[in-house]
Amino acid sequence: MRLGFAGLGAIGTPMAARCAAVHQLAVWNRTAQPAAEFAKANPGSRHAATPRDVAQGADAVITCLPTSAEVEGLLDGPEGLLAGMAPGSILVDCTSGDPASSRRIAGRLATLGIAFVDAPLSGGPPLAIQGKLTVMCGGSPEEVARASLVVAPFAAKVVRMGPVGAGHAMKAANNALLAANILTLAEALVTLAKAGIAPRDAVDVLNASSGRSFVSEVLIPDRVLTGTWPRLFRLALLEKDIGIFHDLAREVAVADPVLGFSRDQCRALRAELGESADYLDPIRVAEQAAGVELRG
Numbered sequence: 001m002r003l004g005f006a007g008l009g010a011i012g013t014p015m016a017a018r019c020a021a022v023h024q025l026a027v028w029n030r031t032a033q034p035a036a037e038f039a040k041a042n043p044g045s046r047h048a049a050t051p052r053d054v055a056q057g058a059d060a061v062i063t064c065l066p067t068s069a070e071v072e073g074l075l076d077g078p079e080g081l082l083a084g085m086a087p088g089s090i091l092v093d094c095t096s097g098d099p100a101s102s103r104r105i106a107g108r109l110a111t112l113g114i115a116f117v118d119a120p121l122s123g124g125p126p127l128a129i130q131g132k133l134t135v136m137c138g139g140s141p142e143e144v145a146r147a148s149l150v151v152a153p154f155a156a157k158v159v160r161m162g163p164v165g166a167g168h169a170m171k172a173a174n175n176a177l178l179a180a181n182i183l184t185l186a187e188a189l190v191t192l193a194k195a196g197i198a199p200r201d202a203v204d205v206l207n208a209s210s211g212r213s214f215v216s217e218v219l220i221p222d223r224v225l226t227g228t229w230p231r232l233f234r235l236a237l238l239e240k241d242i243g244i245f246h247d248l249a250r251e252v253a254v255a256d257p258v259l260g261f262s263r264d265q266c267r268a269l270r271a272e273l274g275e276s277a278d279y280l281d282p283i284r285v286a287e288q289a290a291g292v293e294l295r296g
Ligand code: NDP
Pocket: 007, 008, 009, 010, 011, 012, 029, 030, 031, 034, 064, 065, 066, 067, 070, 073, 094, 095, 096, 097, 121, 122, 123, 124, 125, 232, 233, 234, 237, 238
């Protein structure tokens, strides 16, 4: 398959590397250097100069950008994606985007004979490197079947959630729960630490009890207790995701008092910590406020 890949960020880069190992791949990035370095490091891939160039001759184009706004921003103009994409090709959007924008993009592409599937992912860079991401898709059954072949190099599980936008809805709900989990677990663990319970003991017992989660089982032991804090996913992106969930809840007229509050907290933390903060940095804020460190 001939693929184009736009967006060599923290997760896009390992996804593209998996694609380069099995397909002819062109890569484009807003800042040229990561794409030039990628093409050097991954034989068989080439550095495309523009979105049009990345799409030229491709059976499928993958986008992995911060939000749907950046995806829409890439479509138009003489050097835009649509100037390069051929009728019969497919745009697989792995951005954690929003359902309404995806429906709008899909509608535009359909008039040009180009298929669209929203295909956001979960798993983070470590699972992208291993080709073990979960991909949640929105589109017709036929188009999701095509998209499944496109994402196969980096996906262990691909599920069709419904029509266009359903993948983004699913992803927003997942990350709203992730955000709430990080915030609530930080509160619980610093409280226990101040009450004299060792963080490692608290996490061990939680993970053998009903309050456990991915955050308590993986993120806290691997990154917080060890004090390694790798920067793999920006808090700004998590805040964007819980915001998409909140908008979706309003759209379907469902009250979300708990997740809505978590969204407000994330928004305030993003403003306080800045655009490059990691999604686990709110745990540091909770530590500092309580005057304890969750290490051990
Ligand atoms: P990063 O912030 O690491 O990278 C963002 C990428 O988008 C960069 O390639 C950046 O280019 C590019 N970009 C930013 N603005 C524009 C623009 N206006 N036009 C064109 N390109 C632009 O993000 P991630 O790779 O972490 O995330 C990408 C998507 O995947 C997001 O939707 C995120 O929510 C989602 N995601 C991320 C996960 C993770 O663990 N990191 C896990 C699951 C989903 P440049 O290099 O020039 O800045």
